[in-house]
Amino acid sequence: MLRSLEWGGFEARYRGGGRRPYHPAALLGLILFGIMEGKSSLRQLETMARKDVRSWWLTGGITPDHSVIGRFLNDHAERLSEEFFESLTREVLKVTRSSTQSLAGDGTVVQAAASRYRGVKQEAAEEAAKESRGRAEADPEDEKLGRQAEQAEGVAQAVRERVARRKRQRSSEPEAVFQPLKDKSMAPSYKPTLLDNPERIIVGQQVPASSETRGFGALLRQAKRINGGVKQLLLDAGFFCGESNGNGLRGRSGGSAVPGGNDSGREWEKELGQGLCQECLSL
Incomplete structure (x- = not known):
């Protein structure tokens, strides 16, 4: 899947002559897989490339040392941007035959050291x-x-x-x-907010200061750039602001469902954007 992306900008950095370079898709695949597995150093990635059978399958058996991985990150820091990862998400949606038409949003708390x-x-x-x-x-x-x-x-x-x-x-x-934090302790932490589709593909993410709803419109823009508009949006009670918002998702989405806060007797707001605050949806 990674190899199907456009790698021309990465390959243009390679110098002619000498040992044949590793394909950037293989190196980035190793780095992303390592991060998913909790590896947080270049030497851990080097060890994983040599000893982890899953890495062999993912990368075609390359065994770069830590200096090669480090040079790759330094040389291509500008290209490993939000735009690149959006193109990667777009490819994931294509492979899974899914879309951004129906999305669910939620936030969590992650300790800063993560x-x-x-x-x-x-x-x-x-x-x-x-x-x-x-x-x-x-x-x-x-x-x-x-x-x-x-x-x-x-x-x-x-x-x-x-x-x-x-x-x-x-x-x-x-x-x-x-x-x-979720274990009731106090610590410096982030509050990332995610948007994902029914196939659990994350199509939007942000890390606001302390509110999972702030700047939520940026996530909708991100989802639109990746795969077009959102027709259905499902959010938990944390996104409910009590008053109907006339602007809401009008013209941008087919509808939203947001439970009415802690009022268990209140029916879910079904109108376009109703119950969502302007702060959540400022585009």
Whole structure:
């Protein structure tokens, strides 16, 4: 499925000559599978590529070391964007023969330390800086290598400072708020909101500060970009705001079903957008 995507921009970065490079689809498949399995370092991904039979099947048996994986993340950081992952989701919908016409939305709480992709990116920056320093020290007369080492060290330092700042100020950051977790404890955490279809394919996601409803319209826009409009939207009581919203989903969706908060005697609001707050649906 990954190989069916457009990889021209990735392949254009490869230099001619030398050892044949790994296909970007295989490397990205390894990284995504590793994150799904809870692997949060480049060396863990390297070990998985060598020892996990599922990785062999997924990637065609490639065994890149941690430095290769790190260079891939650094070289293609700009291309691994929201637009790319939307194209990947579009391909998943095609393979599963599903759509975004009927979607359900919900939020959850995830402790801040759960960001594994960010940890892998930090390690990749450190590895790149270490390699650049080594090449510059081996040939101190080469000014180009010296500049590359300075640039790589600057990137690594920026990542270090960003991580340190998050550790000091995590409770005040938009994506990490000090709030109750599901086990009743308090910790810096995120409140991601997801949209998925009946086949459990996630077609929209966001991480608001402390409210699962804030900016919900961005999720609807994301779903529309991926596979067209939404005809049916199912949400839990957390999205109910008590008053009918005349704008709502009118002209954007066929209907919505939202239970009326804690009032068990109230019937579900069936009108277009009725019961959804303007904040949820601001497009």
